[in-house]
Amino acid sequence: MRSPQSLRNGGTPSPHARIPTPHHHFHSTVSVQKLKRFNSLILVFRLSTFCFSLASAVFMITNSRGSGSDSPRWYDFDAFRYVFAANAIVAVYSLFEMIASVWEISREVTIFPEILQVWFDFGHDQAFAYLLLSAGSAGTALLITLRGTDTCRATSAFCVQSTISIALGFAGFLFLGLSSLLSGFRVVCFVINGSRFHL
Structure with missing residues (x-):
């Protein structure tokens, strides 16, 4: 049916004239939902890293056997002190x-200015991931050495608990590495689009 305006102008109604649809609003809503899911995934990885690193530090700091001077204690070994310190810092x-x-x-905003937040997250994720990997490797090397000595033969529980602590640290490294990948994606999006997420 022709509109009164088209009849007055003597024209025909445009076949492209349609009721506008709120595509922009729909796109924005979907993008915000994706951003929340993305941030929720990062939160899950952060929580996992916290739990594993904290557990690793707790297992290491409580790893002492006996009260005698000859009883092994975690702080008697540099590598185990390194494992504890690295996991405590990451926690x-x-x-x-x-x-x-x-x-x-x-709140849909970052604590720091956005440019500072994305680089802060990515830089610290990278640094602390390498810290955990280094500490875990040092602890593993020491543990292999101790298994060939009387320390693990006399007090096997000490070495078992050390193994658990180091394994938990490696699990923390895994989840921190996944967080680093996502924070790296945010950096790339910020460099390309000027935003931490492609909206």
């Missing part, structure tokens, strides 16, 4: 990143 860092993720999900 504290992961706790901060969890708070930052919850803040971003709930």
